[in-house]
Amino acid sequence: MAALTRIEERQExxxxxxLKLLWLVGGSxxxxxxxxxxxxxxxxxxxxxxxxxxxxxQSVTEVDENxxxxxxxxxxxxxxxSWNFHPQQNSIMVRPGKIETVLFEARNMTNQxxxxxxxxxxxxxxxxxxxxxxECFCFVRQELQPGETKLMPLRFYVSPxxxxxxxxxxxxxxxxxxxxxxxxxxxxxx
Amino acid sequence: MSYASTAGHDEHHDHPTGxxxxxxxxxxxxxxxxxxxxxLIMFMVGGLMILAVRVELFQPGMQLMQPDFYNxxxxxxxxxxxxAALMPAATGFxxxxxxxxxxxxxxALPRLNNWGFWLLPPAAILLTLPFTLxxxxxxxxxxxxxxxxxxxxxxxGGIGVDFAxxxxxxxxxxxxxxxxxxxxxxxxxRAPGMTLMxxxxxxxxxxxxxxxxxxxxxxxxxxxxxxxxxxxFGTHFFNAAGGGDPILFQHLxxxxxxxxVYILLLPVWGFMPQILQTFARKPMxxxxxxxxxxxxxxxxxxxxxxxxxxxxGMPVPALIYFMFSTMAISVPLAVLFFCWIATMWxxxxxxxxxxxxxxxxxxxxxxxxxxxxVLADVAADAQYHHTYFVVAHFHYTLFAGGIMGIMAGVYYxxxxxxxxxxxENLGKLHFWLTAISFNLTFIPQFFLGLAGxxxxxxxxxxxxxxFNAVSTVAALVLGLSQLLFIYNIVSCARGGKKATDRVWEGxxxxxxxxxxxxxxxxxxxxxxxx
Numbered sequence: 001m002a003a004l005t006r007i008e009e010r011q012e013x014x015x016x017x018x019l020k021l022l023w024l025v026g027g028s029x030x031x032x033x034x035x036x037x038x039x040x041x042x043x044x045x046x047x048x049x050x051x052x053x054x055x056x057x058q059s060v061t062e063v064d065e066n067x068x069x070x071x072x073x074x075x076x077x078x079x080x081x082s083w084n085f086h087p088q089q090n091s092i093m094v095r096p097g098k099i100e101t102v103l104f105e106a107r108n109m110t111n112q113x114x115x116x117x118x119x120x121x122x123x124x125x126x127x128x129x130x131x132x133x134x135e136c137f138c139f140v141r142q143e144l145q146p147g148e149t150k151l152m153p154l155r156f157y158v159s160p161x162x163x164x165x166x167x168x169x170x171x172x173x174x175x176x177x178x179x180x181x182x183x184x185x186x187x188x189x190x
Numbered sequence: 191m192s193y194a195s196t197a198g199h200d201e202h203h204d205h206p207t208g209x210x211x212x213x214x215x216x217x218x219x220x221x222x223x224x225x226x227x228x229x230l231i232m233f234m235v236g237g238l239m240i241l242a243v244r245v246e247l248f249q250p251g252m253q254l255m256q257p258d259f260y261n262x263x264x265x266x267x268x269x270x271x272x273x274a275a276l277m278p279a280a281t282g283f284x285x286x287x288x289x290x291x292x293x294x295x296x297x298a299l300p301r302l303n304n305w306g307f308w309l310l311p312p313a314a315i316l317l318t319l320p321f322t323l324x325x326x327x328x329x330x331x332x333x334x335x336x337x338x339x340x341x342x343x344x345x346x347g348g349i350g351v352d353f354a355x356x357x358x359x360x361x362x363x364x365x366x367x368x369x370x371x372x373x374x375x376x377x378x379x380r381a382p383g384m385t386l387m388x389x390x391x392x393x394x395x396x397x398x399x400x401x402x403x404x405x406x407x408x409x410x411x412x413x414x415x416x417x418x419x420x421x422x423f424g425t426h427f428f429n430a431a432g433g434g435d436p437i438l439f440q441h442l443x444x445x446x447x448x449x450x451v452y453i454l455l456l457p458v459w460g461f462m463p464q465i466l467q468t469f470a471r472k473p474m475x476x477x478x479x480x481x482x483x484x485x486x487x488x489x490x491x492x493x494x495x496x497x498x499x500x501x502x503g504m505p506v507p508a509l510i511y512f513m514f515s516t517m518a519i520s521v522p523l524a525v526l527f528f529c530w531i532a533t534m535w536x537x538x539x540x541x542x543x544x545x546x547x548x549x550x551x552x553x554x555x556x557x558x559x560x561x562x563x564v565l566a567d568v569a570a571d572a573q574y575h576h577t578y579f580v581v582a583h584f585h586y587t588l589f590a591g592g593i594m595g596i597m598a599g600v601y602y603x604x605x606x607x608x609x610x611x612x613x614e615n616l617g618k619l620h621f622w623l624t625a626i627s628f629n630l631t632f633i634p635q636f637f638l639g640l641a642g643x644x645x646x647x648x649x650x651x652x653x654x655x656x657f658n659a660v661s662t663v664a665a666l667v668l669g670l671s672q673l674l675f676i677y678n679i680v681s682c683a684r685g686g687k688k689a690t691d692r693v694w695e696g697x698x699x700x701x702x703x704x705x706x707x708x709x710x711x712x713x714x715x716x717x718x719x720x
Contacts, residue, residue: 018371124505
């Protein structure tokens with residue numbers, strides 16, 4: 001009889017420890033979910049991964065007249081979007097602090113209304129926080145009528161605080177299809 | 191299943207017989223046997239898949255299959271081998287041997303144990319079913335992204351991706367339940383007097399594995415769930431157009447994926463010193479050092495994940511951090527290697543099959559570890575990334591370090607589990623065939639990788655033809671050799687020379703104090719350890 005109680009006691013202890021370990025599992029799940037916002041905060045905060053702050057910056061007045069920085073533009077259109085998309089200049093030389101405007105040209109090759117979203121990336125990543133956009137077509141999604149060609153402006157300046165060793169910055173834009181239905185139709189075509 | 195009759199021959203309790211016994215059993219030996227048999231079956235299934243791949247690669251050009259089917263085979267091969275062969279084998283040993291080694295009557299949570307096993311067959315079916323469905327024109331086959339599920343490819347993939355996602359969910363639940371069971375068993379069920387630092391190494395290895403599983407499996411489950419919602423419910427976790435990031439998926443996946451390597455290997459590192467000390471006939475060297483190394487590796491393994499995608503475009507400080515933290519793992523790992531070698535040093539060694547596998551394992555796993563150091567070097571990795579060098583490297587760690595380690599364990603404990611000795615000559619033949627053909631399969635792949643042959647591509651340039659031909663022939667020998675393994679196990683389960691209680695002259699540990707095979711219920715009264 002005494003032996004039986006001992007076994008029951010042990011079963012109870014096992015059950016309790018098992019349930020405690022479930023908290024650990026719950027903690028891991030919570031950790032996994034929180035990694036998504038943490039990753040975003042980390043990347044935009046530090047500029048790692050080329051993620052830019054996709055909001056309009058304030059302009060400054062002070063211009064560094066002693067320095068040239070080369071800004072290169074690259075563009076790509078992701079599968080699922082039948083657009084032509086390219087910058088009007090491949091690169092420009094800028095004075096840090098001076099506001100520049102570059103035009104990007106997009107043309108809808110289809111006979112349907114199509115919306116797209118441009119996603120920017122900056123390389124090198126360490127220059128990320130010094131490239132300030134005042135106005136950008138990437139802030140909102142763009143909608144093109146069938147066959148429409150649109151000139152889209154990018155207004156930006158390079159912060160004068162840009163580290164000396166950075167002489168060239170590449171700003172790349174990838175245009176994604178922004179319409180859910182179009183994306184699904186595209187997937188079937190894969 | 192003939193083994194069932196021998197396991198139960200000397201017990202007199204009423205439990206269901208036939209298939210119901212196996213469906214409803216909560217006995218750790220029954221469940222352990224089921225895990226091991228399941229693992230062996232899936233090992234052959236995964237092996238057949240990769241043999242088809244190797245035959246396709248025998249010559250340049252496309253001979254046998256469409257590229258899409260090739261992609262399905264490599265991905266499902268990896269998922270099957272990792273989740274349905276290696277992990278269940280380790281869990282099978284945990285079920286069989288942990289209670290015997292700890293002097294416990296059973297695992298701590300027997301019903302959870304039963305559930306944990308019976309989740310596996312449905313998961314295996316989910317993984318492989320899309321192949322069959324495609325034959326009937328439903329869907330476009332199994333997951334074709336490789337085992338890593340990388341977005342955005344997996345977001346665009348067919349029905350096979352959904353099947354694989356649910357399979358991973360189920361396998362994950364099973365692993366987490368198994369881990370909880372192992373931790374509770376180790377903490378609560380040890381024989382009186384057995385302190386944590388007197389535990390057998392195998393228990394230590396499994397304890398760290400269990401904690402790693404609990405910490406990382408939910409992250410994998412979370413990542414594939416996000417993939418699922420991206421695919422079907424309009425979220426954009428990994429879609430850059432919607433503000434997500436495909437690189438995030440790689441971080442989430444490898445946060446699980448790198449510890450997974452140690453999850454697979456730690457149980458093997460646990461029982462290997464026990465095999466070495468048995469056949470060297472002297473006590474294990476550096477017990478404490480090994481335990482601390484286990485902890486060191488367990489902790490380091492969760493902070494080094496990004497070395498799997500150095501070429502993705504990380505900033506230099508991150509590259510340097512991940513390079514050095516990865517290389518730091520070689521310090522505790524080297525401690526383990528020295529302990530294993532020192533355990534054999536000046537011992538009275540004999541080379542029965544388990545010892546052959548153990549010594550071969552040290553050498554081959556050593557090669558796997560050293561080539562890993564090469565890959566950890568950021569500058570070199572740019573050259574080796576996504577080539578056959580990586581394929582060869584991880585097969586040295588996971589086939590030699592994992593599967594051949596498991597084979598050592600099978601030969602070591604098979605006489606204890608079945609009560610019969612296996613055929614020693616066949617076992618030795620199996621070892622030599624496996625070791626030689628394994629090396630002939632994968633050494634050419636190191637050179638292919640150095641020469642720049644990319645992995646996961648069904649066709650290749652002409653200059654790679656000779657090495658690929660050698661690799662394919664050797665892989666076929668390697669696959670066929672495993673039939674010897676199965677034959678040896680089955681005939682050992684059916685009969686043969688009676689095994690003694692201690693089986694091996696130099697064996698040490700509680701499991702060897704029981705008869706071979708142990709009775710259905712063992713250690714109902716726990717032994718006292720002094």
